[in-house]
Amino acid sequence: MVKMKKTLLKNARREIIKTWPRFLALLGIILLGIGFFVGIRAAAPDMLISAHRYYQTHHLQDLSVQSTFGLRQADRERIERVEGIDYLPYKTVDRQSEGTELLFHIFPDFEQMPGNFNKWWIKEGRLPQKEGEIAVDAKVVKEYGSTFQIGQKLSFNQMGVKDDPKAPQLKEDQFVIVGILYSPLYMDRLERGYTQIGNGHLNAFAVVYPEDLVGEYDSAFAIRVQAAQGEKAYSESYKEKIKASQSQLEEAFKDRGPEVLKETKRQAQEPLDQAKQTICQAKEQLRQKEAFLSAAQEQLAIQGQEDTLKAALKEKDKAKEALNRQEAQIDEKEKQLQTLSEPKYFINDRSHLPGVKEYGQNADRIAAIAQVFPWLFFLVAILVSYTTMTRMVDEKRLQVGTLKALGYSQVDIAMEFFIYASTATCFGALVGGSIGNFLFPWIICKSYAMMYPLPEIVYGVYWKDVFLSLAIGLGTTIGPVFVTIHSLLLEKTAELMRPKAPKVGGHIWIEKCRFLWNKLSFLNKITLRNLFRYKGRNLMMVLGVMGCTALVITGLGIGDSISGLAYRQFNVVESYDGLVQYASDLQAEDVDQVNTFIHQTKNVADVLPLRIETWHTPAGQIAQQNVQLKVLDASSNYRDYYALSDSNNQSPLNLPKDGVLVTQKLAKLFDLKVGDELPLMNDKEEVVNLPIKGIVEAYIGHSCIMSKDYYQEKLGKEALANSAVIQLKQLEAFNQVAETLKSDNRIVGVGNTQTFQKAFKDTLEALNTVTLILIVAAAVLDFIVLYSLTNINVSERLLELSTIKVLGAFSHEMTLYIFKELLIMTGIGIMLGLCGGLRLTVYILETVEIDTMIFPHRIHGISYLIATVLTFTFTEIVIGIMHIKLKQIDMVEALKGVE
Secondary structure (H helix, E strand, O other), X not given: OHHHHHHHHHHHHHHHHHOHHHHHHHHHHHHHHHHHHHHHHHHHHHHXXXXXXXHHHOOOOOEEEEEEEEEOHHHXXXXXXXXXXXXXXXXXXXXXXXXOOOEEEEEEOHHHOOXXXXXXXXXXXXXXXXXXXXXXXXXXXXXXXXXXOOOXXXXXXXXXXXXXXXXXXXXOOEEEEEEEEEOOOOOOOOOOOEOOOOOOEOOEEEEEOHHHEEOOOEEEEEEEEHHHOOOOOOOHHXXXXXXXXXXXXXXXXXXXXXXXXXXXXXXXXXXXXXXXXXXXXXXXXXXHHHHHHHHHHHHHHHOOOHHHHHHHHHHHHHHXXXXXXXXXXXXXXXXXXXXXXXXXXXXXXXXXXXXHHHHHHHHHHHHHHHOOHHHHHHHHHHHHHHHHHHHHHHHOHHHHHHHHHOOOOHHHXXXXXXXXXXXXXXXXXXXXXXXXXXXXXXXXXXXXXOOOOOOOOOOOOOHHHHHHHHHHHHHHHHHHHHHHHHHXXXXXXXXXXOXXXXXXXXXXXXXXXXXXXXXXXXXXXXXXXXXXXXXXXXXXXXXXHHHHXXXXXXXXXHHHHHOOHHHHHHHHXXXXXXXXXXXXOOOHHHHHHHHHHXXXXXXXXXXXXXXXXXXXXXXXXXXXXXXXXXXXXXXXXXXXXXOOEEOOOOOEXXXXXXXXXXXXXHHHHOOOOOOOEEEEEOOOOOEEEEEEEEEEOOOEOXXXXXXXXXXXXXHOOOOOOOEEEEXXXXXXXXXXXXXXXXOOOOEEXXXXXXXXXXXXXXXXXXXXXXXXXXXXXXXXXXXXXXXXXXXHHHHHOHHHHHHHXXXXXXXXXXXXXXXXXXXXXXXXXXXXXHHHHHHHHHHHHHHHOOOOEOOOOOOOHHXXXXXXXXXXXXXXXXXXXXXXXXXXXXXXXXXOOOO
């Protein structure tokens, strides 16, 4: 028995060596299928765990508290009453660098402060260790090179210095650069947030020694939620715990605004009251001097001292004018004090930090692709491996009969095939899983690292996917062995030792079309008959080619759909260069003055004032969505700024008189159509039902657009503009324009459309790396599938081909004889694959979309051409390889008989 087992093992080893092309093809399919399956599905978890490790090791804050009036001692007392959190108060300032005129957000060195918050990632050098030292953002070092090198001096001008002595300030204006940093506070490589100085857009951050920042007020509180420390960033459990603490903090500060406003007014009123009292005293003294001058006027005139009198009167008038000016200034300050708005408190989670939310969304997109694409990829690999092993067992029919006659059991007979299949599967799974588990996440994480710098990529081994893919791989290679052998062993031994009878031919339906059939050549008739004769074999070929072509076209289609999307959103759907935000609670007169001021600003070509409010959808089965309510004047040139194109046919839509236009993602998310009503909640939590008159093209965010007249009719209040969109004469002048506009305290922000477009474009371009991986992997699989199935086809028909060669066919005729069928099946597979690829592309794009984004379903003609040419090219290569094999067929083989 042992000797018999050794014989079977020897046979298995010989079979692997003898049919090494088939073995390598099977191994390659398994390797590629499992590697791709495991690798792509590991990419998103690795992205998230890498970010989590970064946040965790650098102790990134969970929440932050900020106020428009700064944070005071009373705010500290309130936050100390909130349970389950740790906090760190700190000061920051925004200043402009001398020379380069870059806007810096300057932090204290958290590592010199208690609480273990927000540690820095030191790229080069060190952190400040004494006053007068500074570490700068790696971003400006990369962009400005020699200007910000270690050892050089960095000076700040007076922009950003505040008049309030209690506000945070820099103790010194000149520093020595000692380090270059990254920070988890800025996951985005480029975006640094906004500021109230300069053009409103921060360029970089910097870190100074804590004692270099002085002032009574704090800028922010960094918060750590104790209950969330064991949770992974981006997980639902983490979000729930953060939300709970966020609600507690909001409750703690909900009535703090009126207190601070009252205190601020009181503190500001005290010096004004003192100034009023001083002015009253000065006025009394002035009246006394006036009485004295009136009494002395006649006497001075008699004494001839008119010059003295004139000088005294002139001095009196000057004093009176000075008092009047001071009184006017006090009145103006009191007026400003009365119009002072209540301070706002912001309790923000990590999603408000630049890049944190976007990084998570990108990981979600990769995860969405991994839910579909690897399965289809693996399915094609399984199909081919199943076919390979089934055909292999059929080929060994005579050997199975011989072993049965010698007394081997079914398990023993299956052993050779089991070893063959399991060796290829296990080795392919081991190599493919190992390489794929690191290669694909590495490529994807590195592509996103161009936008989101990480100190390290953390690789996980996801055993569920590994074992699942291995089990499926073994099942589809070993399973057919037992099924096929079991069916063979049901036959008599004598029958097994004979070749399987060839499949009976027959007439095909095309023969009924005599006018067509009679015009076909002999070889073409044979080709058509063979196509219908071997339906199962040919179906496998068609399905294999179809699957691979669909995968290739899907990769290309995803690339086509995301390419140019940023340009279309910011240059076609919306056509403006900047968004200007007005201060809240401006009166109609102020709004008119601001509009005029913007119009008259140098390099501003045109302006469209509008009202923008942020509403939200009511709570329901779908998560609440923020919706921008945009109110436009129907008589304005709004179409120069907003295309308002119908989402179906791109025809322009006018502002409706009795309804609203909504963007297509909002309509899709809530299954809305023209004629339905959209319920939205305003800032007072009142539900307003808005009739939908049109659905407009837009790819980012949710908007609801209405006319000024309808706003006033529906809501019963005037639609005063609180924003404006501007078009510039020269894009290069944006910073200058923004700085000029920000000089008016009625303007609180100026956003650069080019910045938004670049950030969005960079996010989408990282997906191009993913699509490239999909295309390359699908192309490799396409080649292996074509080779494997063609090799099986040729191997099964060696006797038939040998007979044709003996009958006098030339090598090229013999090649053409069999590969006409291959080309026809490839063509059918390609056509079906192109159709299937379109559907698959649409499905994946809809899966990848997040709630606030929609992708167009667009596949360019060149992509269909590339997929077709690629598949036919691989087919021609396979035909070339097989032609060499066919030339080596031994003609005597056709004359041999089993008997």
